Amino acid sequence: MDGKIIVSFRKYLLNFVNPSGTSRGILRHKSSWFIEISDRKGSGVGECSIIEGLSPDFINEIQYVSVLNETCTKLQKLLNNIDKIEFSYSNYQFLNFELQDFFKSIIAFPSIIFGVEVALLDLIAEEKGILFDNNFSRSRASIPINGLVWMGSEEFMQKQIEDKLQAGFSTIKMKIGAIDFQKEFTLLNAIRNRFTKDEITLRVDANGAFSFSNVLPVLKQLKTLELHSIEQPIAVGQIESMGLLCAENSLPIALDEELIGVNTIIEKEELLSAILPQYIILKPSLHGGVTGTYEWIQLAERKNIGWWITSALESSIGLNAIAQFTGEFETSIPQGLGTGGIYTNNLPSDLIIEKGYLKRIIN
């Protein structure tokens, strides 16, 4: 492509509307870096989104920017020696060997992989805005999503629950393990007293808050509420204990943080075989981008493990790509996507939520 491709990146600082309680403490701002790849005809943008303390590829800004610098330089050189960038929309990987090698070289940097993948997909898109050509992207289908209740005081959580029910969500996901568990149980119990499990699906996310020695009574108590699943009941790295909890199956278990840093197909296969979870939760920015996420999906389906895709605080750029990718799959299980309305300075978005469904609005 004769020396005409330029790869660059810039930082974008997102400000939260409400400083948000997460498993990593209170977040007020979040950094993302946009990668832009341009040729003489146009350009593509992807987002490298990190969460401090959670993203395996982010130590500090100096380290991250240095990796981005190297990556962009290498990518620019490489792209200028490729005749045509090719992507398989059935196997979800780039077909150019040079690009496959390049992605292998940054396998430990899932947020950067995802940013580069999306920038390339945006660049080669036949139609502007269509990263993946499917009914969701073309605004003909919507994706069911869960309504997320953020951690906070009992009153704050109660208010969010009411808002989500009012907004028409039929799946509510609540973070637990942050305040007193009995208070959290009371909040969940109050929903279950009003709605059956067919009316409202309840998911909880413990973000590893419990220990193996105290988690069983928690799971048994939650089971009485007929929950759909619990994410990460115990902290990561306790493969054997997690496997026992999954085998016990008092409550279906979904792995989330457990998948972070597990990058090769062999490692993925080993982890799933060792734990045999009921579900895995896939976040492209944390779990290997589009290609890495698709590897997880294939492995999970072979083992009859359920899955859903979730965003991880990306801006509209990353979220739009994740949503369009999710639109590729026939799945009726609610996904963990939103509209990015959590930021005061998000970029424009085509996504809206209607009664618990994510839709893309295009003119």
Ligand SMILES: [Mg+2]
């Ligand atoms: Mg989670």
